[in-house]
Each structure stands twice: as structure tokens, then as C-alpha cells.
Amino acid sequence: MCLAIPARVVELLPKLRAVVDLAGVRKEVSIDLVDDAQVDDYVIIHVGYAIGKIDPEEAQRTLALFAELAQTEGQA
Structure with missing residues (x-):
């Protein structure tokens, strides 16, 4: 099983790299x-x-x- 999540591209970097934002967390990823x-x-x-x-x-x-789901998990 794999998990993939949507994130918004906030910056394009050289060499097919980008910075994405997911709920305020920013991470560099490959856009190859x-x-x-x-x-x-x-x-x-x-x-x-x-x-x-x-x-x-x-x-x-x-x-x-x-x-x-995160909110529901926090109530359990």
C-alpha cells in the first residue's frame, strides 16, 4: 500500500526540483x-x-x- 498526498508547489528550483507546501510544512521534492x-x-x-x-x-x-481523519483519530 502506498500513500500519496496533495501539496501546492510554492517554488521551482533548478534540476527539476520544487518546494511544496502542505499545511505550512515546506519540503523540497523532485518534479522529474x-x-x-x-x-x-x-x-x-x-x-x-x-x-x-x-x-x-x-x-x-x-x-x-x-x-x-486526523481530528477523528485525536478523539479516539
Whole structure:
């Protein structure tokens, strides 16, 4: 099983690298597989690689579900 999460591209770096933001956490990732990614695009991240782009609305729905799960987990 793998887990991939949506994150927003906030900065493009040389050599097909980018900085993404996920709820205030910023991380440098590879965009080798999504070389057309631009700032403000949402990409799916898996183990440090952007593996595809995602529609912003779908990204927001997915992030909201993750937040809901985290809140539910905190109540258990």
C-alpha cells in the first residue's frame, strides 16, 4: 500500500526540483515525473517525488478528508 498526498508547489528550483507546501510544512521534492509543474499547481507527492498533478478543488477535498481523519483519530 502506498500513500500519496496533495501539496501546492510554492517554488521551482533548478534540476527539476520544487518546494511544496502542505499545511505550512515546506519540503523540497523532485518534479522529474511532472516536469510541467508550475507555482500554485497542486501535485501528488509520494516519498519525495511529485507523481502527478491534481485539480485544486480535488486537492482541497482530499486535504479536508485528511484533516477530518486526523481530528477523528485525536478523539479516539
